[in-house]
Amino acid sequence: xxxxxxxxxxxxxxxxxxxxxxxxxxxxxxxxxxxxxxxxxxxxxxxxxxxxxxxxxxxxxxxxxxxxxxxxxxxxxxxxxxxxxxxxxxxxxxxxxxxxxxxxxxxxxxxxxxxxxxxxxxxxxxxxxxxxxxxxxxxxxxxxxxxxxxxxxxxxxxxxxxxxxxxxxxxxxxxxxxxxx
Amino acid sequence: xxxxxxxxxxxxxxxxxxxxxxxxxxxxxxxxxxxxxxxxxxxxxxxxxxxxxxxxxxxxxxxxxxxxxxxxxxxxxxxxxxxxxxxxxxxxxxxxxxxxxxxxxxxxxxxxxxxxxxxxxxxxxxxxxxxxxxxxxxxxxxxxxxxxxxxxxxxxxxxxxxxxxxxxxxxxxxxxxxxxx
Numbered sequence: 001x002x003x004x005x006x007x008x009x010x011x012x013x014x015x016x017x018x019x020x021x022x023x024x025x026x027x028x029x030x031x032x033x034x035x036x037x038x039x040x041x042x043x044x045x046x047x048x049x050x051x052x053x054x055x056x057x058x059x060x061x062x063x064x065x066x067x068x069x070x071x072x073x074x075x076x077x078x079x080x081x082x083x084x085x086x087x088x089x090x091x092x093x094x095x096x097x098x099x100x101x102x103x104x105x106x107x108x109x110x111x112x113x114x115x116x117x118x119x120x121x122x123x124x125x126x127x128x129x130x131x132x133x134x135x136x137x138x139x140x141x142x143x144x145x146x147x148x149x150x151x152x153x154x155x156x157x158x159x160x161x162x163x164x165x166x167x168x169x170x171x172x173x174x175x176x177x178x179x180x181x
Numbered sequence: 182x183x184x185x186x187x188x189x190x191x192x193x194x195x196x197x198x199x200x201x202x203x204x205x206x207x208x209x210x211x212x213x214x215x216x217x218x219x220x221x222x223x224x225x226x227x228x229x230x231x232x233x234x235x236x237x238x239x240x241x242x243x244x245x246x247x248x249x250x251x252x253x254x255x256x257x258x259x260x261x262x263x264x265x266x267x268x269x270x271x272x273x274x275x276x277x278x279x280x281x282x283x284x285x286x287x288x289x290x291x292x293x294x295x296x297x298x299x300x301x302x303x304x305x306x307x308x309x310x311x312x313x314x315x316x317x318x319x320x321x322x323x324x325x326x327x328x329x330x331x332x333x334x335x336x337x338x339x340x341x342x343x344x345x346x347x348x349x350x351x352x353x354x355x356x357x358x359x360x361x362x
Contacts, residue, residue: 040309043260047274048302054295055287062279064271066264068252071245073279079224083247088283088345090245091276093228095269098243098254102269106236114235121229128221132348164269167313170350 062091079126089132092168093122099164100137100176107154108143116142132171139178151180243272260307270313274303277345281318281357284343288335289324297323313352320359332361 047069051060056075063070069091077085097120108115120139127133137159143151155178159165168174228250232241237256244251250272258266278301289296301320308314318340324332336359340346349355 040314041306042309042311043262043268043270043307045268045270045274045305045307046302047271047278047305048300049275049278049282050301051279051282051286051299052297053286054290055283058283058286060279060283062275064252064267064275066252066258066267066271068267069250069271069275071247071249073283077247078283081224086245086247086249087224087226088276088280089224089226090228090247090250091272091279092345092348093226094230094243094245094250095272095276097228097230098232098241098272099269101230101232102236102239102241102254102256102259105232105234105239109235116233118232119229120231121227124226124228125222126224126226126344128223129347130223130344132344133221163307163311163313164273166310167273167352168348171348 059085062086062088089124089126092132093124093135096124096135096164096168097122097137099162100158101139103162104139104141104154104158107158108141108146108151111146111150111154113143113146113150116144118142132168134173134175135168135171137174137176137178139176140181141178142181146180148180152178240266243267243269270305270307273313273349274305274316277305277316277349278303278318280343280345281339282320285320285322285335285339288339289322289327289332292327292331292335294324294327294331297325299323313349315354315356316349316352318355318357318359320357321362322359323362327361329361333359 046065047063049060049062052058059072059074061070061072071086073085073087074082076082078087101118101120104118105115118139118141120137123136124132125134155176159176165174227246228244230241230243233239240253240255242251242253252267254266254268255263257263259268282299282301285299286296299320299322301318304317305313306315336357340357346355
């Protein structure tokens with residue numbers, strides 16, 4: 001698939017604000033970046049999970065390789081609102097909110113408007129299937145000096161271009177509502 | 182898109198092991214499940230993130246609504262291996278490993294082989310773009326009495342059918358390697 005013009009714009013903006021491999025892989029084009037996996041690697045993250053027992057009586061733990069992420073989860077903490085554990089959708093929401101906020105900061109900085117603060121909430125809807133059918137991001141951003149049009153352009157570029165948004169492109173509905181504060 | 186036969190099989194297996202709305206939304210067909218979002222909602226998860234400052238000098242926090250998930254992240258903890266923080270890809274990996282393991286437990290239980298223990302590691306590759314280009318799941322499972330063919334069938338069904346796998350379907354490469362222990 002040929003990248004559209006707007007995707008090229010995003011890549012160019014990124015070249016100044018996201019880290020490069022050597023040689024910078026985006027100079028070689030998107031197709032190359034995907035195929036030449038060894039040369040293009042920017043970072044590798046590791047995590048794990050353990051589940052013991054059946055779906056309803058069992059229990060599990062999700063854990064990242066850093067020391068900051070370790071949480072129990074059960075059928076009840078995933079489907080019945082039990083606050084005694086976390087669930088995969090909560091992690092997906094945190095990852096999406098985190099990636100979007102960081103990416104938006106990079107976009108705004110490249111555009112000459114470094115942000116003071118960006119806050120994003122994510123609401124992840126698990127529906128029948130079961131399917132993650134909708135993710136709603138709501139952002140409030142303190143960005144000194146920016147006009148609303150430029151701000152909304154960078155929001156839209158971040159919604160399309162942040163790595164987690166791209167990975168979640170199969171989710172039927174992803175919405176972003178952003179305002180300056 | 183018409184669901185393939187194997188997807189129908191997965192839905193039928195799920196009807197016995199995943200929670201139902203009232204009436205069970207999967208009895209109404211996949212199309213209905215996606216469109217009738219109110220009736221089909223199984224669970225809603227919330228999370229948030231805050232980023233202050235520019236991409237390289239700034240810092241952020243990702244947080245879930247449960248008390249189990251709160252981690253700092255920076256440019257360095259995302260791209261340069263700094264263990265002083267987490268990153269969105271680590272959360273994606275934990276969510277995928279967790280969802281896959283739980284889903285596999287449900288599949289195995291429905292097939293008459295409740296698992297004693299399932300352990301899954303996830304390795305998430307962030308490549309140029311930046312793009313999450315590859316996710317590798319490696320599973321070891323203690324499943325008393327099961328034959329290898331049935332086990333691998335349930336692994337494959339979980340790879341295709343777990344909610345996080347479906348949400349991440351745009352990731353160019355997702356691999357699962359599973360063995361019984």
